[in-house]
Amino acid sequence: MHTEHDWITTPITAALLRGALDLERTEHGLLPHRLPARARAQNTDAQLAMAEAQPSGVRLAFRTSATAVELDTLRTKRDYAGFPTRPDGRYDLLVDGRPAGQASVSGGNRLLVDLETGQSEVTPGPVGTVRFSGLREGVKDVEIWLPHNETTELVALRTDAPVEPLPDRGRRVWLHHGSSISHGSDAAGPTAIWPAIAASLGGVELINLGLGGSAMLDPFTARAMRDTPADLISVKIGINVVNHDVMRRRAFGPAVHGFLDTIREGHPDTPLLLVSPIHCAIHEDTPGPTAPDVEEIGKGRMVFAAMGDPAETAMGKLTLTVIREELSRIATRRAAEDPHLHYLDGLTLYGASDAAELPLPDHVHPDAATHRRIGERFADAVFGPKGAFAEQD
Structure with missing residues (x-):
């Protein structure tokens, strides 16, 4: 029987972490990053800097006979002025x-x-401790999934028995890139984001490059994917291109081709799935940008609205309907020469009928129940017997 004085401190190293592409040494400990240093050096956007440092899909993974685990971390929690504090x-x-x-x-x-105003202010705070006790006796595989929506510096790991890195379980590695919906938006927790649900059902190891507000076909993200070992790759593109109003139809197609070309430089034969956007009523036929609804902010509610004019699509502005048409066309054209390229219509994951049943609370992001539905449908369609990521005999 272990006592409170039996703690063993194990240095946190890359060998104990999965889902991170880089580790930064800070004054407190280690900060997991989901983009490598070279990509971060080419980024000037604060939103992306915050998103990639939030450890969505990142987890500590080790084998141990410990019955109690303590993890010291320093979090950075995001709140919005005038709104109730967000859940921990x-x-x-x-x-x-x-x-x-x-x-x-x-x-x-x-x-x-x-x-x-777009301004932000940081108030420093102390290191905290998360504790799990009462684990079953005997050797076991332990994973601690870090919060998908809080920047988390890892300070110390303590257990009441020695730990060793989790051995390779022979699972395929799935590398996924997408928007805040893939990042986790309003999911209940880190294993409840739709990519984690799909990965669990598909029996694969997840590397999640879902980057809130930042799936905009950035070349440095494509290069990061090119250079990351993976057995399966998916790219979910659309909502951020629209809600940031970053390009027109003329630029979108070549940008998608370039993004996929870059990934193919490092993964010429890897199954590669191109996924179009899920249903989002405000942007189905109305271009961006997206902005918080001022009237709703005054009521203390976070709700988004489309600020574009549907007539502008004639001048090349993008809507989700236009993007689905373009992605389907691109996938069909490329698949003629790339037998490992596949396409999935995002409406099969969450369509208009789903929106009637499970509406997006802020008009853009899915809630916990919708994350579950998307994850289960993705797993069935993609990891199932006839799916793009089906196990090969």
Whole structure:
């Protein structure tokens, strides 16, 4: 029987982490990044910098006979001026692949964002501790999934028995890129984001490059994917291109081709899935940009509205309907020469009938139930017997 004084501190290294592409040494510990240093050096956007440093899909993974685990972290929690504080980020514990606990950490830094001015302010806070106890006796595989929506510096790992890196379980590695919907938006926790649900059902190891507000065909993201070892790759493109109003139809097609060409430089024969946007009523036929609804902000509600004019599509402005047409055309053309390229219409994951049943609460992002539905449908369509990522005999 272990006592409270039996703690063993294990240095946190890359060998104990999965889902991160880089680790930065800070004054407190290690900060996992989901984009490598070279990509970060080419980025000047604060939103992307925040998103890639939030460890969506990143988890500690080790084998141990410990019955208690403590993890010291320094979080940076984001709140919005004039709105209630957001829920604390959640740590999900898996033991031998099964849910075994949930917890949050106190303290940490607070990032306060003013939606009207775009300004932000950070208030420093102390390191906190998340603790899991009562784990079953005996050797087991332990994973601690970090909060998908809080920047998390890893400070110290303590257990009441030695740990070793989780051995390779022979699973295929799935590298996925998408928007805040893939990042996790309003999912209940890190294992409840739709890519994590799909990865669990598909029996694969997830590397999640879902980057909130930042799936805009950036070349440095394509190069990061090119250089990341993976057995399966998917790219979900659309909503951010529209809601940031970053390009017109003329530029969109070549940008998609260039993004896929770059990935293919490092993965010439890897199954590559191009996924179009899920249903989003405000942008189906209305271009961006997207902006918070000022009237709703005054009521303390975060709701988004489309600011474009549907008539502008004639001048090349993009809507989700236009993007689906373009992506389908691009996939068909490329597949004639690339037998490993596949296409999935995002409306099969979440369409207009789903929106009637499970509406997007802020008009853009899915809630917890919708994440579950998208993840299950993706797993069935893509990892199923006839799917793009089906196991080959």
